[in-house]
Each structure stands twice: as C-alpha cells, then as structure tokens.
Amino acid sequence: MMLDWLPPTLIGVLLVLAGVGAIRRINLWRAGQAEEVAILAGLMAMPTRYLHDLHHVVDRDKYISRTHVATGGGFVLAMALIVLVHVFGVNNTLLAWALMAALVMMFCGALFVFKRRLNPPSRLSKGPWMRLPKSLLTFSVTFFVLTLPAAGILPDGTGRWVFTLVLSALILLSLSEVLLGMTWGGPMKHAFAGALHLAFHRRSERFGGGRSTGLKPVLFSDNDAVNKVHGVAKPSDFKWNQLLGFDACVQCGRCEAVCPAFAAGQPLNPKKLIQDMVVGFAGGSDAQYAGSPYPDGKGGVQEVGYAKGGADQIITDGLIHPDTLWSCTTCRACVEECPMMIEHVDAIVDMRRFLTLEKGDTPNKGAQVLENIIATDNPNGHSPESRTYWAADQNLALMKDVKKAEVLFWVSDGAFDMRSQRILRAFVTLLKAAKVDVAILGDEERDSGDVARRLGDDATFQSLAKRNLATLSQYRFSTLVTTDPHAFHCLKNEYGDFGSTALDGVEVLHHTTFLNRLVKEGRLRLDTFKGGKVTYHDPCYLGRYNGEYEAPRELLASLGIDIAEMERSAFRSRCCGGGGGAPITDIPGERRIADMRMEDVVSTGAEMVAVGCQQCTAMLEGVVEPRPVVKDIAEILVGQLVEEVH
Amino acid sequence: MQPNVNVVSLVSIGRHPQSGRARRAEQDGRAVELGLKLVQDKLTLLHAGNAHETVLRQYAGMGLDGFTVLPQGEGDDAVPVLVAYFKANRQHHSRQIVLTGVNAESGESSGMLPYLLAEQLGWPIVPRIADIVRVDEFEAEVLLALPRGQRRVVTVSLPFIASVDSAAQEPRQSAFARGLRATLTTLDYGSRVDDAVSHWQVAPAKPKPKRLKVVKAKTAADRMKAATAKPVGGGGKVLRNESVEEQAQAIFDLLLEEKVIR
Numbered sequence: 001m002m003l004d005w006l007p008p009t010l011i012g013v014l015l016v017l018a019g020v021g022a023i024r025r026i027n028l029w030r031a032g033q034a035e036e037v038a039i040l041a042g043l044m045a046m047p048t049r050y051l052h053d054l055h056h057v058v059d060r061d062k063y064i065s066r067t068h069v070a071t072g073g074g075f076v077l078a079m080a081l082i083v084l085v086h087v088f089g090v091n092n093t094l095l096a097w098a099l100m101a102a103l104v105m106m107f108c109g110a111l112f113v114f115k116r117r118l119n120p121p122s123r124l125s126k127g128p129w130m131r132l133p134k135s136l137l138t139f140s141v142t143f144f145v146l147t148l149p150a151a152g153i154l155p156d157g158t159g160r161w162v163f164t165l166v167l168s169a170l171i172l173l174s175l176s177e178v179l180l181g182m183t184w185g186g187p188m189k190h191a192f193a194g195a196l197h198l199a200f201h202r203r204s205e206r207f208g209g210g211r212s213t214g215l216k217p218v219l220f221s222d223n224d225a226v227n228k229v230h231g232v233a234k235p236s237d238f239k240w241n242q243l244l245g246f247d248a249c250v251q252c253g254r255c256e257a258v259c260p261a262f263a264a265g266q267p268l269n270p271k272k273l274i275q276d277m278v279v280g281f282a283g284g285s286d287a288q289y290a291g292s293p294y295p296d297g298k299g300g301v302q303e304v305g306y307a308k309g310g311a312d313q314i315i316t317d318g319l320i321h322p323d324t325l326w327s328c329t330t331c332r333a334c335v336e337e338c339p340m341m342i343e344h345v346d347a348i349v350d351m352r353r354f355l356t357l358e359k360g361d362t363p364n365k366g367a368q369v370l371e372n373i374i375a376t377d378n379p380n381g382h383s384p385e386s387r388t389y390w391a392a393d394q395n396l397a398l399m400k401d402v403k404k405a406e407v408l409f410w411v412s413d414g415a416f417d418m419r420s421q422r423i424l425r426a427f428v429t430l431l432k433a434a435k436v437d438v439a440i441l442g443d444e445e446r447d448s449g450d451v452a453r454r455l456g457d458d459a460t461f462q463s464l465a466k467r468n469l470a471t472l473s474q475y476r477f478s479t480l481v482t483t484d485p486h487a488f489h490c491l492k493n494e495y496g497d498f499g500s501t502a503l504d505g506v507e508v509l510h511h512t513t514f515l516n517r518l519v520k521e522g523r524l525r526l527d528t529f530k531g532g533k534v535t536y537h538d539p540c541y542l543g544r545y546n547g548e549y550e551a552p553r554e555l556l557a558s559l560g561i562d563i564a565e566m567e568r569s570a571f572r573s574r575c576c577g578g579g580g581g582a583p584i585t586d587i588p589g590e591r592r593i594a595d596m597r598m599e600d601v602v603s604t605g606a607e608m609v610a611v612g613c614q615q616c617t618a619m620l621e622g623v624v625e626p627r628p629v630v631k632d633i634a635e636i637l638v639g640q641l642v643e644e645v646h
Numbered sequence: 647m648q649p650n651v652n653v654v655s656l657v658s659i660g661r662h663p664q665s666g667r668a669r670r671a672e673q674d675g676r677a678v679e680l681g682l683k684l685v686q687d688k689l690t691l692l693h694a695g696n697a698h699e700t701v702l703r704q705y706a707g708m709g710l711d712g713f714t715v716l717p718q719g720e721g722d723d724a725v726p727v728l729v730a731y732f733k734a735n736r737q738h739h740s741r742q743i744v745l746t747g748v749n750a751e752s753g754e755s756s757g758m759l760p761y762l763l764a765e766q767l768g769w770p771i772v773p774r775i776a777d778i779v780r781v782d783e784f785e786a787e788v789l790l791a792l793p794r795g796q797r798r799v800v801t802v803s804l805p806f807i808a809s810v811d812s813a814a815q816e817p818r819q820s821a822f823a824r825g826l827r828a829t830l831t832t833l834d835y836g837s838r839v840d841d842a843v844s845h846w847q848v849a850p851a852k853p854k855p856k857r858l859k860v861v862k863a864k865t866a867a868d869r870m871k872a873a874t875a876k877p878v879g880g881g882g883k884v885l886r887n888e889s890v891e892e893q894a895q896a897i898f899d900l901l902l903e904e905k906v907i908r
C-alpha cells in the first residue's frame with residue numbers, strides 16, 4: 001500500500017483551508033470603518049517595520065527576542081521550503097538540507113519557548129498558549145523526519161504505510177496549530193494579523209523611530225456626521241485597521257505588567273481590554289480568555305466568561321464595564337511596551353468619546369469639570385478674569401499690550417492653583433534672570449483642552465483649541481514655552497489638526513528643554529546643589545508622549561546632581577496617576593497610583609524627587625508624609641540661582 | 647407605567663456666576679431632570695426666546711430628541727406668548743404639568759413668571775418643589791422643599807405649575823452629540839415687547855467689600871484650618887462629657903423638633 005501522496009495532499013488541503021480562514025478573518029476586520037492606508041507601500045515597508053521597529057521593542061527582553069528570531073525565522077523559512085519540497089515536490093537535495101537546517105533552528109527556538117512555559121509569569125496568557133511550544137516542537141520534528149528521504153539520508157520508500165500514517169497524523173496536528181491557528185484564531189494568529197497590522201498601522205509615523213501620540217480629532221463639521229454616532233459605541237465603529245491591530249495581540253502581557261491602573265487594582269487590564277475588543281468584533285464571549293482578569297477594585301478579580309459582544313453590539317452593554325475605560329490614566333506605558341505596537345489609548349479614548357458625547361455619562365466629577373470648562377475655560381469654574389491674579393507681583397508683559405515677544409509663556413491652569421503658582425513664579429524668576437524677552441496671554445489664555453479631550457469631550461477640546469489658536473494668531477513670537485506637559489502635548493501635537501497657522505514656525509517647548517538651553521548658553525548662573533540624594537520622575541506627557549528624557553536630566557546634572565534613577569524611569573516611567581482625567585473620574589482601586597510611585601521614589605533612598613509637571617507635583621505631594629520632598633525642576637533651579645549684584 | 651399627562655419643562659438661558667457666559671441654568675436643569683424622571687423622552691422642552699441659542703441644545707442633550715421654541719425678540723415679554731401656547735394646547739392635551747426654575751439666572755430673574763402664568767391660566771402654582779413622588783391623570787403627590795432639609799407632601803390636582811427648587815435632583819450630564827442632533831420646532835404665538843423693561847437701566851452689581859481675615863499661618867495645613875474653622879457659638883450643642891443616654895436623648899429631641907420622626 002502506497003501512501004506517499006498523503007503528506008503533500010494534507011499540507012495542500014490545510015494551506016487552502018488556512019487561505020479560507022484568512023479571507024474570513026479579513027472580512028471580520030472589514031466590518032470596521034473605512035480608513036485610508038497606503039496598501040502597497042505598507043506591505044513593502046512591513047519587513048523593515050518588523051525587523052527594525054517591532055524587534056526593537058521585543059528586544060527589551062533578550063530571552064524572548066532571541067527565542068522569537070529562532071522560532072519565527074526558522075518557521076517562516078521552513079514553511080516556504082515545505083511548500084517547495086513537499087507540495088510541489090521539487091527534488092533538490094540542497095533545498096532539503098536547507099529545510100532541515102531551518103527546522104533545527106526552529107526546534108531550538110521552540111525549546112526555549114517550552115522552557116519559558118514551564119513556569120510562566122502571571123502576565124502571560126495560559127490556555128492554548130501552553131500548547132503552542134509543544135505544537136512547534138512537533139512541527140519541527142515531524143517535518144525533519146519527513147524530509148530525511150528527500151535529503152538522501154533515508155532511502156525513498158522507507159516510509160512503510162504505518163510510518164507514513166503516523167507522520168500524517170503529526171502533520172495534521174502541528175499544521176492545524178501553525179497554519180489553521182494562524183487564520184482561524186489560535187495563538188499563531190498573531191503572526192498573520194501582526195504582519196498585516198504592521199503594514200496597515202494607523203500611525204505609520206511611529207515606524208523608523210518616529211513618534212505619533214496626538215489623538216485623532218472627532219469630525220463634527222461634516223454634515224453627514226451629525227446623524228452618525230460620535231466616538232466608538234460598537235466594535236464596528238472602530239476603523240478597520242484598529243480592529244486588525246487588536247487581532248495582532250500576542251497576549252504577552254507586557255502592557256499588563258506596566259499598567260499603573262492594573263497594579264493599583266482598578267478594573268483595567270490593557271491585555272484583557274484588547275482581547276475583549278477581539279471578542280467584540282469576532283462575536284462570542286470571553287470564556288476562552290486565559291490571562292489575568294480585570295481586578296474588581298476591591299481586592300478581588302472580575303470573573304471571566306460573562307462578557308459578551310458582537311460587531312454591532314454596544315461595547316459597554318455587556319462586553320466592558322465603563323469603569324474599565326475610565327480607569328486609564330492615558331500614560332501610554334502599555335503602548336510603549338507593546339511589541340505589536342497596538343494603540344490602547346486611542347481605543348480607550350474612542351470609547352470614552354461615545355460615553356461622554358452620546359450618553360452624557362462621564363463618572364464622578366467628570367460632568368461637573370466639563371461643565372466648568374465649557375462655562376469658564378478652566379476645570380474648577382474660577383472666574384476667567386482671575387486667571388492672571390497669580391502674576392500680580394510678577395511684572396510680566398501681556399501679549400495684548402506688547403503684541404510680540406521672543407517667548408510666549410503658556411501659563412496653563414496652574415495659574416489657579418496655589419501650589420502650581422510656586423512653580424510658575426520660579427520659572428518666571430529664571431526667565432528674568434536670563435533676561436528673556438517674554439510675555440503671557442493673561443486672561444486671554446484658556447484651558448488647553450487636555451482634560452476635556454481625555455475625558456472624551458472632543459467638542460469642548462476642539463472649541464478651546466480653535467479659540468486658543470485664534471488668540472495666538474494675533475501675536476508674534478518665535479517660541480512658546482509651558483511648564484505643563486499636558487498643555488505642551490496639546491499645543492505641540494494636537495493643535496495642528498485645526499487648520500490654523502498660529503503656530504507655524506513657532507517652536508513649542510517644555511520649560512525644562514528651554515531652561516536647559518539657557519543653562520547651556522550660559523545665561524543662568526547656578527550654584528552646585530548640596531542637598532541630599534535626588535531622583536527624577538518622568539511625566540508621561542513629557543517623556544513617552546514627547547520623548548523628552550534628556551533635558552531634565554541634563555539640568556539636574558548641571559547642578560551637580562547625580563540622579564538616583566528609579567527602576568522604572570525614562571520610557572518605562574510609572575505614571576503618577578494624574579493623567580487622562582483619572583483623578584476626576586476617580587475609579588476605586590485597592591491602592592493609589594501615586595502611593596506606588598512614591599514607593600518607587602523611596603526605594604532609591606532619595607530625599608527629594610524632581611518633577612517637571614504641576615499635575616505630578618500635586619499627585620506626589622498628595623501622598624501622606626513622611627515622604628521625600630517633591631519639587632519642580634524650575635523650583636530646584638531657582639534655589640541655586642546666583643543673583644547678580646549690580 | 648407612564649402617566650398619561652403632558653409634562654412641560656420651561657427653560658431659560660442661564661448665566662454662569664463667574665464668567666457671565668450663557669449656560670444651562672441650574673434650577674431649569676433640575677426642572678428638566680424632574681420632567682425626564684416623570685415621562686422620560688416624552689417630555690416637552692419649551693423655551694420662549696431666541697431659537698438659535700446653542701444653550702438650548704445643552705438641555706436637549708440630557709436625553710431629548712427635540713425641543714420647542716416660541717421665538718421672541720430681545721426684550722419681549724415671555725408671559726403672554728406662553729399663556730397663548732398653553733391655552734392653545736389645553737384643547738388637544740389632557741392634563742399638563744409645567745415645571746420651571748424658581749427664578750432665572752439672567753434677565754429680570756424675579757421669579758414671577760410661574761406666578762403670572764398660573765394667574766392667567768387659572769392653574770394652581772406649587773412653589774419650590776423637591777420632587778414629584780406620584781402622578782396619575784388627575785392629581786400628583788408633590789414634595790415641597792422647606793428650609794433645613796425639611797419636606798412636606800402635598801397633593802395637587804392637574805393641571806398645575808411648579809417651580810423646582812435647588813433641593814431637587816441635580817440635572818444629569820448633557821451629551822453634546824445628542825443635543826446637536828435634537829430637532830428644533832418653532833411655533834409662532836406672536837410676541838409683545840415688554841414696555842417696562844425697555845425703560846430700565848441695567849448695571850452690574852458691585853460686590854460689598856468684605857473685611858479681610860488676616861491669617862498668620864505659615865503652612866498650608868494651618869491656612870486650611872484657618873479657612874475651615876467654624877465660628878464658635880450660635881446654634882447647636884456639643885455634648886462631650888454627657889452620658890451616652892443623654893447624648894442619644896438630645897439627638898432624639900432634635901429629630902422630633904425637626905419633625906424627622908413623629
């Protein structure tokens with residue numbers, strides 16, 4: 001009995017089935033909204049994006065990056081050669097040897113996958129993922145044996161039929177995982193969806209070392225949109241390539257490991273959130289999910305298996321509790337850490353937009369803060385005429401009077417807060433010491449819209465942005481500086497969407513960047529700092545959102561401070577808990593994020609933590625004493641300023 | 647079950663106390679909230695004034711598909727046109743409940759409007775209500791808001807006008823997009839210039855100067871203490887050394903006195 005036809009047929013059939021699965025999967029993504037992408041250019045750029053950008057992130061964990069290169073590389077090579085050797089029957093000993101080499105490489109890689117799975121960290125998903133290394137091992141061994149005759153090591157026809165049958169069974173087993181699983185929804189799906197996600201990523205600017213962190217505006221002016229739902233209500237309201245992005249998740253849990261809300265026991269786990277999105281557009285329940293569940297905010301966890309969704313079902317009706325969405329501080333730690341470059345924050349804000357704009361359901365103080373911002377252009381409902389009270393004794397020029405200045409100081413809502421005013425004054429003192437030609441907008445300034453936007457109220461954000469831009473466009477200045485990283489981010493990365501030329505040719509800077517320049521130019525004379533140990537906390541909106549890690553450190557170094565870095569610093573900095581409107585929506589957890597961050601500070605043994613953000617200052621100073629002192633870098637500099645005596 | 651009554655929330659354009667900007671008025675918002683509680687989206691949202699005022703959409707954004715405006719010019723008198731509207735509506739509507747705020751935040755804000763309306767329509771007026779507990783086709787059980795958190799239940803027969811007190815449920819958040827989509831219906835019941843108003847001179851009120859409290863506190867905590875410290879004396883008693891029984895008795899007496907328990 002000759003069964004030689006069996007293995008090639010099996011492989012062929014499974015390949016076809018995988019193709020069918022791929023088409024089905026693509027159709028699931030197409031349920032999303034249209035979004036322009038450069039299809040060809042994207043596909044062409046995909047290999048570089050994988051090898052450079054994605055690998056760069058994976059490589060932060062050397063163990064897994066090497067394992068992945070061996071396993072993934074070996075697999076892709078092997079699969080191509082299998083098609084040649086076993087399906088098309090190309091009879092070439094060299095090819096067969098190459099195939100065997102690829103399989104050996106893959107085998108070695110799979111061994112390491114296996115090893116990691118022996119005692120997996122809690123961030124990794126279990127379930128089918130535990131089976132994967134075994135399937136990979138089976139795959140490499142099976143095809144190795146199957147290729148022996150082609151390589152001339154075993155004579156042809158060694159395959160007695162029993163042997164062939166056993167091999168065929170193993171082929172079926174392993175190929176089901178690696179081929180069918182790829183397009184029908186097994187762990188290997190990440191390879192297929194991931195590759196396409198890299199090609200059609202919604203923020204292609206991120207590749208090649210770029211940065212793209214500004215949120216995309218909601219379209220209001222478009223008349224068709226008036227009768228359409230704003231924000232994302234159902235999975236099908238996402239752009240198609242966002243859905244594709246969710247599907248790329250490998251459930252590695254790196255996002256979960258860095259998420260401050262998850263660590264605080266608030267009901268959010270970015271990994272589960274992405275998996276719930278997949279459940280949403282593919283339909284069904286989360287019963288298959290085998291990773292860490294959402295915490296329940298009371299020290300326990302939410303039971304898995306009850307969340308249900310469908311492409312056209314409202315997400316917050318049974319798939320995700322709104323509190324999950326409101327727990328996020330928009331710190332971007334997850335996005336920074338995600339090897340698949342998935343955009344969690346975009347998705348979360350998209351869904352918040354629906355809750356705020358369509359349902360009017362922003363929790364806790366959210367509604368009131370938004371109402372205040374709408375009526376007074378500041379979140380606490382202070383009189384807009386009192387915005388410049390803090391500067392009564394500062395003798396600052398107003399743009400209204402001078403019309404132009406070298407530097408415009410964007411004061412931000414810190415103007416209304418006594419603690420933040422100390423930072424503002426410190427900065428003004430430094431500007432004056434350096435004889436900078438500076439002016440402020442005074443009462444003409446408005447809230448930057450940051451909080452409104454993160455709370456999902458893009459209407460208010462856009463209204464503020466447009467009015468601020470209109471004000472800015474009346475004056476001439478070459479540099480805009482602010483002490484508030486949130487305003488900095490809005491002005492620098494988000495105001496560009498509103499067709500104003502007000503900021504054309506204007507350099508928008510954070511005060512630490514600006515001060516660092518002044519110090520380098522020798523315009524500030526500073527004493528060495530002689531206090532105790534100092535550590536530095538990177539604000540999310542300065543660091544991860546804008547890539548400014550150096551200037552604050554250089555400034556501190558210029559005072560002779562040798563920073564005692566926290567374990568989680570720079571791009572890995574842990575949020576203070578103050579972003580994304582989180583202190584306003586105030587979703588209960590087990591601990592406070594600020595307390596955890598202060599523990600990070602304490603563990604360095606520092607007596608002072610330097611920050612570059614009034615919000616971080618407020619959050620960290622809110623931690624009960626005794627604790628290290630919290631100071632903005634501007635305040636530290638002022639303390640060391642050598643006043644010139646005339 | 648929804649009562650078969652027509653509930654109308656009469657709203658005005660509010661004015662933010664700090665910025666002076668137009669907004670959803672505090673109490674009118676509560677009137678809409680109460681209306682929504684009674685009849686959900688069957689509520690009629692009515693305004694006499696400028697139909698293009700965007701603030702009206704903030705009221706609609708609370709959960710209504712549309713709103714009605716009786717167009718009026720600046721300085722027109724709202725009362726006659728509203729009377730005309732309700733008289734016209736009396737024919738094809740069974741029973742009506744009209745909810746307003748106690749007084750407006752802009753314009754005359756005399757709080758007279760519900761009284762004038764009631765007088766001219768011959769309906770009862772229920773001032774300063776906190777809630778409507780029960781409604782059927784003929785009467786409603788209304789909770790009056792009295793000082794110091796006290797409440798009184800009264801039964802009123804329909805139709806009636808009620809002004810909603812600040813003690814009522816605060817208005818829910820307005821959903822911007824929902825308001826944006828709400829349809830505007832304008833009904834013409836004429837208009838009449840308010841002669842009296844045209845002779846008035848309006849000037850901003852000057853705040854009375856306040857004596858400064860000199861706080862010598864050095865730290866934020868001290869300042870906080872100084873700012874929140876209550877003046878000693880006045881009403882109330884501090885029972886610290888009395889026995890538990892005496893303390894309980896004192897609380898009981900107070901509850902009796904305030905008619906919380908009977």
Ligand code: SF4
Binds near residue numbers: 251254255274338340
């Ligand atoms: S979202 Fe990204 S980081 Fe999180 S589990 Fe998925 S692949 Fe890993």
Ligand code: SF4
Binds near residue numbers: 262270
């Ligand atoms: S942005 Fe920060 S808080 Fe939000 S899900 Fe990601 S890691 Fe968690």
